[in-house]
Amino acid sequence: MTEDGTSVITALKPIDAAARRWSVEVNGTEVAKIGYERLTTLRLQRGTPWTAEIERAVTAAAAEDNLREYALRVLARHPCSRARMDDKLRRRGGDDATRAALLDDLERMGILDDPTLADSVVRSELTRQPAGQRLLEQKLIAKGIDRGEARRAVDDALDGRDPLSDALEAGTKKLRSLQRLPDVNTQRRRLYAFLARRGFDGDTCAEAVRRLIA
Structure with missing residues (x-):
């Protein structure tokens, strides 16, 4: 604080080893944490008067940077769609404009990528077990x-695959656990229901059941 009582920035301290984030202190008290780019854009330095205008700018910058850090932590743990990330940022208090700008930036960086996420989810599901279009789209x-x-992702993944062959493969595995049932009709019903849950259409389910259970 100056002799005339004006509050000033008394310290700017790096928070991490890479000096990406900085602590802003006013009159010896930390008031915000912001990124280095914000620090330079706002031209903050020790002795800068802590005016109402500077306070608003730093507060807004800190809020945006906190949202960004949160988004990066989430994406470091697991991939996330734009819509799901938007929901998370909204719950953290981000306004519409801030969220949209951040999401666009994350997409430009390539770490928020719905097409790649969709392709990955579909491949993973098909590797685990054959599935039909309906189930795959529902999961996405x-x-x-x-x-x-x-x-688009499902069409690409299923291109060249035969739905009946996939249903027969999935059904053959399931049938092993159904063969202990003494009633053949019960086996048929349960196998049909299983294939339907895997996303195959009615005709494909019926034909697979007919071929697998005489």
Whole structure:
């Protein structure tokens, strides 16, 4: 604080070893944590008067940087769709404009990538067990992938695959656990229901059941 009582920035201290984040102190008290780029953009330095205008700018910058750090932590743990990330940022208090700008930036960086996420989810599911279009699209939509993008990813993944062959492969594995049932009709019903849950259409389910259970 100056002799006339004006508050000033008394210290700027790096928080991490890479000096990406800095602590801003006013009159010896920490008031915000902001990124180095913000620090230079706002031209903050020791002795800068802590005016109402500077306070608003630093507060806004700190809020945006905190959202960014949160988003990066989430994405470091697991991939996330744009829609799901937007929900998370909204719950953290981000306004519409701030969220949109941050999401766009993350997409430009390539760490928020719905097409790649959609392709990965579909490949993983098909590696685990054959599935039909309906189930695959449902899984993507549940993760916040746009319907159009979900359909594109599923169409690409299923291109060249025969739905009946996939249903027979999945059904053959399931049938092993159903053969202990003494009633053949019960086996058929349960196998059909299983294939339907795997996303195969009715005709494909019926034909697979017919071929697998005489």
